[in-house]
Amino acid sequence: MLQFLWRQKESKIDGREQEKEEEYGGGGQGNRPSLDGSDEDSMPLPNPMVGFNLPGYSGPSVTRMLSKLDTGPPFFYYENVARAPKGEWAKISRNMFDIQPEFVDSLHLCAAARKRGYIHNLPIENRSPLLPLPPKTIFEAFPHYKKWWPSWDTRTHLNCLQTCVASAKLTDRIQRALVSSSNPPTKSVQKYVMDECKKWNLVWVGKNKVAPLEPDEMEYILGFPRDHTRGVGKTQRYKSLGNSFQVDTVAYHLSVLRRMFPNGVCVLSLFTGIGGGEVALHKLGIHMRVVVSVEIGEASKKIFKSWWDQTQTGTLIEITDVKSLTNDRVASLISQFGGFDLVIGGSPCNNLAGSNQHHRDGLEGKHSALFYDYVRILNFVKSAMGGRRM
């Protein structure tokens, strides 16, 4: 069985020294519950949520060893929301060779929070970030908002960019509350306004006037090229951006591929969305010889195809439904292209995400259960490529 052990050496985070030593899964069985069995499947989220390491800090803060069985080919990179219901990440990990997820909050790399878990078998040494580094605070990203930003709004980072934005009625209510209040507003008005601003990620765009981010501002924060999602309806833009990767974060993890694949990569991209992974590879200067992209959303497909045609020269194969990517079809793609170097994607989070009030039924939920297709396909690719070496 695979073991793995990673150790947090002393690392400098936010200027202060941390000394921690942690062991996960020592003893050869991944994540065991505690001995009395009461603590089933607990997988605590790290605080601060900095993953195995971050750009700008010297040396890896964590070393890990993967079993030979779990190293590529292919490399794979899986993503989902960090704050899934209890036990779900343990379940995900069990289905992915018991590899420990790397939990990262993208607020350490950009101006908005994005707490995500990544399970991958990439090396974690010698990563390099995309340059230039993205703006790290709200004011660095949007200096012009300083003008209207009240001193009692102490936010430096936005919360997670989601798929829905605040209504005009809500921002009106906030404006009315502020206009009819003293200056500065009373504590209770301040609290009301701040609660809504944090909940809806509002920014100050005028006197007493807050508004949600525009889609192009989200593109900017998330590391996409300007107008990447332009050409579909505004709601669709919000939706697809809310569902996407933070490009700099993913690129940092994928950066180790550059030296390993100087002639480019052949990618199997599951749940491609608007192509966050591909944009990351492109920005890293990693040529994509082939991308087999699986994506069901019409708007996302349109956005991704348009970006591909503008920027790429490799082969793009588009598949709509992951269910139609049968093992036979994967086998034929593998023989056609000589195997995949990277399998990448984040499966639907709908039934895991905290913001889903209605159907947060975990991995077995209607949409999130597609995770098991990711597992099926990954396992098939692994076995079909077994024995192959780069």
Added chain:
DNA sequence: CTGACCATGATACTGCTT
């Protein structure tokens, strides 16, 4: 207790065709 969160479903609206 506080506060964050890759959302969903009902309804209103818009543009278009008969």
Added chain:
DNA sequence: AAGCAGTATCATGGTCAG
């Protein structure tokens, strides 16, 4: 005017971790 389809807008709260 009525029907249709696609899109936009709005209100809605529970689970989780700290």
